[in-house]
Amino acid sequence: MSGKDTVRGKIVEAAKKRFSHFGYSKTTMAEVASDCAMSPGNLYRFFPGKLDIAEAIATEDFEGHLDSLRKLALAPGKSAPQRLRDLLFEELRRTYHKLEKDPRAYEMATVIAHERPEFANWMLAKERTILVNLLEDAERGGELRCADKEHVAEMIQSATMKFRYPQLWSKLSLPALERELDGVLKLMINGVCPNAAANKPAAA
Amino acid sequence: MSGKDTVRGKIVEAAKKRFSHFGYSKTTMAEVASDCAMSPGNLYRFFPGKLDIAEAIATEDFEGHLDSLRKLALAPGKSAPQRLRDLLFEELRRTYHKLEKDPRAYEMATVIAHERPEFANWMLAKERTILVNLLEDAERGGELRCADKEHVAEMIQSATMKFRYPQLWSKLSLPALERELDGVLKLMINGVCPNAAANKPAAA
DNA sequence: AGATTGAACGATTTGTTGAATATTCAGAAA
DNA sequence: TTTCTGAATATTCAACAAATCGTTCAATCT
Numbered sequence A, B: 001m002s003g004k005d006t007v008r009g010k011i012v013e014a015a016k017k018r019f020s021h022f023g024y025s026k027t028t029m030a031e032v033a034s035d036c037a038m039s040p041g042n043l044y045r046f047f048p049g050k051l052d053i054a055e056a057i058a059t060e061d062f063e064g065h066l067d068s069l070r071k072l073a074l075a076p077g078k079s080a081p082q083r084l085r086d087l088l089f090e091e092l093r094r095t096y097h098k099l100e101k102d103p104r105a106y107e108m109a110t111v112i113a114h115e116r117p118e119f120a121n122w123m124l125a126k127e128r129t130i131l132v133n134l135l136e137d138a139e140r141g142g143e144l145r146c147a148d149k150e151h152v153a154e155m156i157q158s159a160t161m162k163f164r165y166p167q168l169w170s171k172l173s174l175p176a177l178e179r180e181l182d183g184v185l186k187l188m189i190n191g192v193c194p195n196a197a198a199n200k201p202a203a204a
Numbered sequence C: 001a002g003a004t005t006g007a008a009c010g011a012t013t014t015g016t017t018g019a020a021t022a023t024t025c026a027g028a029a030a
Numbered sequence D: 001t002t003t004c005t006g007a008a009t010a011t012t013c014a015a016c017a018a019a020t021c022g023t024t025c026a027a028t029c030t
Helices: A007-022 A029-035 A050-073 A080-101 A103-115 A117-140 A149-159 A174-190 B007-022 B029-035 B050-073 B080-101 B103-115 B117-140 B149-159 B174-190
Strands: none
Touching (some): A050 A080, A050 A103, A050 A117, A080 A103, A117 A149
């Protein structure tokens, strides 16, 4: 936690409770302020606006998520493909469960994504550095070798984009999504056909 | 064309003109009916509702698109990866240009996608059979060999999902999108690293 | 001074009403 | 009978008013 004893931290905690109980749009700045025993106006000494409080909450939450991704990315005793798999599965499960059993959090994510598109890019970029770390580690271990890891990481994110956007999940269950992600991963790791021997156009 | 001389065809033609001139929501059933010199009520003998007229137009249009995809998928004198690339690029360009210079058609696509989710699935399935054809042809030509082509086609679609949904394109230009699609394709065709020699877990 | 307040302001949302429009159907026309 | 009509009905939309809420800031407190 960034600091529950600071004023800013108190505000974030109060807002977190309200947002997860009643939803983002149904909680007012006045309510959050009163929970902190202060006036609405005073909130603005700590945050530019309501959305920024939500962003702070989301950032804190995402930071924790990043921690578990980092652990998975560098877990000892596992092959690089396996770690990549674990990482992307964790990502999928997190998104799925947020949608399933925490519609409030999902509302917040939606509002932020809509109002602050750069936030989604920031998250992708953060996650990408973890992917790059994984690729670098895999290269050190002799598991693979590729020139531009930043680029490869970006392409992995691009190819798995579907699993980050519940709107694209047309009613699919989590197991179904996992099977699909598994298939995409196999495609990425092995290429279209593991047994293919024929023409490989030079990688640009 | 399904038949410009049939009554149904006349309705589709009239609606197409209206929809592309003024947009789907701004054209009324009464107008379409009057263009066909008939009463509003009579439209319902040929279509269950307004949306179904839009769907008929979209279907007709998509059928044409499928034709050009089929040509690209089986174009002689080109490698399978090249044909796959051509096909997916064509798909991307079509979507992009619809968004760019044909906001009316884009409105229709949005309404249909929202109101008739199964239509999008139908389009994906149609396109998938073309991908399967391409894979089968590639196998005949000895370019690749894989067990479940239907499955591989599904995974290709999954990995390129981003390029079908403009909402995910955060302001990217067409060339930028093309570069990205190119990267994803290379990943799928060659695997994460073309030079990788190490562990390949058995494909399930 | 710096921190805090709470009333005032403007933007957004909500509720409501009337008009516009999709859809239906009893009957007319063929 | 089959095809079509057009007025009747149900739904959706747009515009306006009222209320709510995010945000600001001059005044107050410490």
